[in-house]
Amino acid sequence: MHSLWRTLDRGTLRDIALVCLADAMVGAAFGAIAVSGGLPAWVPVVMSLLVFAGGAQFAAIGVVLSGGAPVAAVAAGLVLNARLLPFGFAVGDVLGDRWRTRLTGAHLMTDEAVAFVLRDGDPRRRHAAFWACGLGLFVSWNAAVVLGALAGRGIADTAALGLDAAFPAVLLALVLPSLTVRNLRNAALRRASVAGAAVAVTATPFLPAGLPVLLALTGLVLAARTPAAAGPGVS
Amino acid sequence: MMPLIAVLALAAGTYAFRLAGPALRHRLRLPGRLRHLLSVAATVLLVALVATSALTEGHGFAGWARPAGVLVAGILTLRKVPFPLIVVLAAATTAVLRLLGLP
Numbered sequence: 001m002h003s004l005w006r007t008l009d010r011g012t013l014r015d016i017a018l019v020c021l022a023d024a025m026v027g028a029a030f031g032a033i034a035v036s037g038g039l040p041a042w043v044p045v046v047m048s049l050l051v052f053a054g055g056a057q058f059a060a061i062g063v064v065l066s067g068g069a070p071v072a073a074v075a076a077g078l079v080l081n082a083r084l085l086p087f088g089f090a091v092g093d094v095l096g097d098r099w100r101t102r103l104t105g106a107h108l109m110t111d112e113a114v115a116f117v118l119r120d121g122d123p124r125r126r127h128a129a130f131w132a133c134g135l136g137l138f139v140s141w142n143a144a145v146v147l148g149a150l151a152g153r154g155i156a157d158t159a160a161l162g163l164d165a166a167f168p169a170v171l172l173a174l175v176l177p178s179l180t181v182r183n184l185r186n187a188a189l190r191r192a193s194v195a196g197a198a199v200a201v202t203a204t205p206f207l208p209a210g211l212p213v214l215l216a217l218t219g220l221v222l223a224a225r226t227p228a229a230a231g232p233g234v235s
Numbered sequence: 236m237m238p239l240i241a242v243l244a245l246a247a248g249t250y251a252f253r254l255a256g257p258a259l260r261h262r263l264r265l266p267g268r269l270r271h272l273l274s275v276a277a278t279v280l281l282v283a284l285v286a287t288s289a290l291t292e293g294h295g296f297a298g299w300a301r302p303a304g305v306l307v308a309g310i311l312t313l314r315k316v317p318f319p320l321i322v323v324l325a326a327a328t329t330a331v332l333r334l335l336g337l338p
Contacts (some may be wrong), residue, residue, distance in 0.1 A: 015318045022322045043237050050246035055288075060237070060245055062293075070241035079246045081252050083280045088256020089265070090277035093258040106254040115281055118274065162299075162329030165304030168289040169325035175281045176312045187309060189275055196279040197286035204291045216283030223275045 003146065007128035009067055012116070016129070019112050019174075020136045021100060024144035029147025029163055034154075035209045037065040041149040048145040050139060054167070056080040059209050080210030084109060090119040094130040108134025115174035192223035298338035304329030 001100025034044035039061070044096070047057055056077035076114065078191040087182055088106070091114050095105040108131070116129040204213040265273070288307040291297055308325035316324075 018319045018322060039237060043242065046239070046289075047237075047242050050242060051249050053249055056245065060241075063288060064237045070236065070238055073237065074241050074245045074248070078252075081249045083284070084249065084252040085255055086273055086280065088253055088277045089260060089270075090256070090273045092260040097261075102257045103254070106257050109249060109253045111281060111284060113329065114277055118277060118281075160330060162300070162304055162326035162331075162333065162335060165289075165301045165308075165325050165329035168285045168301075168305045168324055169321075169322050170266035171281055171288075172285045172308050173312045173318055175278060175285065176309060178278070179282075185328045192275060193279050193282035197283045200283035200287050200306045200311070201290050204287055205294045212263035212287055213280060213283045217276055218280055219279050219283075220272065221322065222275055223279070224272065 004128045004132055007124050007232040008132060010127075012129060013132065015174075016116065016133045016136055018118075019133065022170050023137055024140040025161075025163050026054060026167055027141045027144030027205050028148035028151070030054065030061070031145040032147075034060075034061050034065075035149045037061070037153045039064070044145050044149050045142075051077065052141070053077075053081050053084070053108045053110065054141070055111075055208075074211050079208060079211075079214070082210065082214055087111075090114070091126070091130065093123070094127045096127070105130070105134065106133055108138055110134070110137055111171060112174065114136060115171060119174065119178055158221055188223040192219040192221075195219035195222050210233065300329045300332040300337045303332055303337075 008016075019058050019226050031041075031044045035041055044057070044061070047060070050059075051057055060073040060077040060123045062163060064070065083128070095102045095118055110133075113130050113133040116133045119127060120126050124126075179186065181195060196216030199218055200212040200216040204217050207215070285305070289297070289302045292301075298322040304327075308321050310323060311321045321325045
């Protein structure tokens with residue numbers, strides 16, 4: 001742990017801390033929403049410890065609270081989490097070759113940790129950022145879910161506080177800087193991202209939760225081709 | 236109702252998705268081009284996740300307040316505003332717009 005703090009600069013550590021704080025607010029909301037919807041407190045708490053994926057947890061709880069079957073809740077959560085599969089291949093190198101670290105580290109893989117890893121090219125800093133973000137989020141997320149579940153109805157109105165904007169804002173702030181560096185490779189990456197996002201949003205009304213985000217991968221066609229053709233790049 | 240077995244099934248499936256990459260990466264010996272494509276895929280997925288979670292709720296439009304807050308986050312990020320401020324101001328924008336009656 002000591003070398004972890006030394007490897008990361010203060011800016012990155014501060015960013016990780018803030019992501020933990022922002023996600024803690026979302027986690028508290030998750031616990032509160034689940035309990036005030038009528039579920040026993042152990043459901044959001046155990047689910048957060050074992051599933052540890054905010055989006056899928058909200059999706060699963062949402063299905064159940066709206067009267068859906070548990071099987072449908074599991075399916076929705078799994079489809080939503082299928083993106084972790086390509087994430088694992090993209091950043092799996094940070095978990096090294098030892099099985100013990102792979103088995104523990106895999107559970108800590110989240111959108112946020114992946115975004116921090118992708119932000120950096122240096123293997124040591126990638127490794128440190130993954131573990132700092134992974135461990136920090138695991139502790140803060142689960143603690144917040146417990147607090148939220150205990151508080152119950154009291155803080156269920158997260159919409160009034162604008163907390164639903166926090167998750168996309170956090171991710172955007174993490175991803176955007178790497179997209180805006182101007183070079184040929186990035187031009188293709190931007191085209192693929194914009195096209196993929198457009199496909200995902202367009203598909204959302206018609207497909208079950210989670211599938212639209214996976215459909216964004218069709219945007220990769222634009223990244224595989226040579227960057228000569230004009231595309232709707234964001235500059 | 237959410238029985239324990241459903242929570243366990245979701246947890247097991249999620250963990251399998253997470254572990255597959257780190258566990259099989261070496262055995263599959265991916266060519267450099269595919270590895271590059273996978274890191275592009277990760278970014279594409281993250282951007283799509285930003286777009287859908289900013290713009291949609293369930294199967295419909297999320298209303299204007301949330302995407303407006305996320306847009307503020309994007310502008311502040313490009314202006315290199317410190318990360319803590321970005322998130323706080325994004326949530327504040329959404330909250331204030333809702334207070335003013337925007338959905």
